[in-house]
Amino acid sequence: MREFHFKAMTANDMLYDLCIIGAGPMGSAAARHATLIEPGLKVCVIGPKEPKNYQETLECSHGIFSSHYDEGRIATLLHQWQSRAELARRSQSRFSEIAQQTGIEFYERVGHLVIGNQNDPYIQRVQKIMACMKTQVEILDKRGLSEKYPFLSQTLSEDTFILSESSGYVSPRRLIKAQLKAARLQGCALIDDVVDHVTEVNQSDGSKQMKVSTRKGQIYLARKVLLAPGGFIGFRDLLPKGKKLDIKLMKPRLAFAELTDRDVRRLSNMPVITWKDKLRSIHCYILPPIKYPDGKYYIKIGRRSEEEFHSADEVAEYFKRDPSEKAADSELLGLLLKLIKDLEVVSSHGDSCFTAHTPTGRLYCDMITPTLGVAAVGNGCGVDTSEEIGNMAARMIVSGRWNHDLPYEKFKAKFKVESSVPSSL
Template identity: 35%
Template sequence: MADRMYDVCIIGAGMWGSAAAYHTCLVPDTKVCLIGPEEPTSSQEFNSRAIHGAYYDEVRVTRTNMGSVICSELSKRSHEGFDKLEKNTGISFYTECNNVNFGPVKSQYITDCKRTSELLQTEHVLLTGDQLTQKFPYLNMALTLGSNIECILQLSKCGLVNPRKLVAAQKTAADLHGCDIFNTTVDQITEKYHTPSVGKILEVVTEDGQIIRSRKVLICTGVFTLSKPLLPSHLLPDMKLVPTQTLRIELSKENVDNMRDMPSICSFTREDNQRDGYICPPVIYPDGKTYLKIGHGRLRYLKSEEVAEWYRSDGDPEVTEKLMGMMKRFFPGLIPISTHTDTCAVTVTRTDMPYVDMVTPEIGVAIGDNGGGAKFCYEIGRMAAKMIAKGCWDYDLPAREFEVRFKEPKQ
């Protein structure tokens, strides 16, 4: 397969790359390949990896009442595609679940969420902290946060996504539509000129020595975008790499039974209106145990060369202590069977919006999740697919909202 000429080569086989591969395969007369390593199957393989995926997990929150109307619309469109994707692949990855956003009364973020809910006609109710505690007695919302909070309980178009299964479904859908999938990483992209009738060809060189030729390349490599020479040195996206950390709390059967109606919870009590924490309801993990997941702590920025080491680490003890404190405040009296920390990383763009843009006539990017990649990855993949297939913007939302910003060149 490596000698085959492709119309589009997609680098990065995570949530965004696999979605883009599937949607690009739907473009008529387009030969597509997807390059990216599968999740490691052993701790030895995991610890030897230089590239990891943000989808190595069992649960992410998806909702459509965010502060940004555009991001909420993207999440809504992704949600509308889940059922078809599950039916076409036979892989179930989505579970309906209510969601709660809360923050100070009349805060900007909660005001924006109300507006978004109304604009997108999302079914929701407004509650005080006391009312939420009455509805979900195991949640200590009022005592934890005081009376000066308001909550938006979203009742539709929200739920939980299993990112592992979502990626599997998107890759399966791409494969069913003729996508060639290479389980490897990319070392570099080089430009080669051929005859005028063929035009410029890109050569994608993989870690295992394969050379894959393509007319266009779409880069969907998340926090690892700057780890390899994938883009011209003067066209490096301006985005910060942020380490994140979650706490998994093993629950007893009694705890699980008591929390069966639990919504996902997102806290926005910071003055800058950024999320300061979230809680996922109980989910069964591959080890057969049921965990409550609390996230995520952020302390600092990472350099590109530090990302893989962070993935392999046990996290930061200070963040673990903070997350344990959240557990004790929201679930007083809860005694975990065990606790575990998991690490990940997100990209934060200068605009707080995803970068979906052509950086050269032949190379496009779909990067910059800003901590919300799972919510709208399916639709970001469709957006990016339309763009890379045409070589320019081809979507009904304004291109300027997704325009990539570049780092200032060093003097």
């Protein structure tokens, strides 16, 4: 971000009180909250629409995609950190209100099982947070599990320990649609574009404005800008010159298994499953049967990997890869077949997606300058918590300072030291 004096305004120039960059889970939630906190505030959200198909993906010359192009994201209260669990709890508590206001349903309360081993560090941390937050859970053993969900395998070990809670999953696409609809109804402008530059402009009266320049050649002026572009934040000139957020972009491992009609019926009460057993090197999550835009039902199984992206080109190439090259992860498919009895997989595939991570494991929500804020980096759970993150970010950017009851220190942005920054991140 450069600082310079801006003189002439073109016919396309528009002055907003707040410009939000990125119409994903965080940006769309921030837009709804900003228009609620201060009715009459002139707000816009700028972000590109999701490509409708592979051809449109190939034609996306801007190379900006997202982490939310999917139908299922786990929404749970069983998190390893209290602040994250609190963000998730508050987010979930407002889901039905948003669905009612917009007529868009996005949350399926199918239940969530954490299958593991009582001595597993993850299970122990989750139990600690559950106790602090008085989260309602049922504890099951292997027998209790097979009574409740007879289609789950008997091959689990005898010491299997199961936490069962009443959360479920969210369709990120529909959640965003609902948040943006609510924001629009409250006066927010939605702009389909990609932002290339954000620059600070000195006004003749000594005040500052932000100049937002887009791929389509538009210029928008705003008193403040909130950056919510997810892991793409380093791919455009959005931050002040020389500033790079300390984030890692990881390639998750994934497999989608297409189901037969028989299995869709048989698994109709399947919950979301998190399966973690360090002793047996098992670490994955499974979404129940979900209908995708092609009309077919799939179960998704995924896990984090240590594979990293290092440049915008690498990410764009990965998203544009031919679908036939996006094979399902065979090890994950094997785990799925182990867990669900007699599962018949009609076909399988993988997908392009990335998750953004911080060294603190928590998202960044911070003011970078008095007129520029950031709310980004979901650490693999940015949909689940996005509604309250939107509230937190909107309060911060509207008032220009930290304005939330959770402690600021947890969300403080960390920057990379210049010498460790790869050229294109």
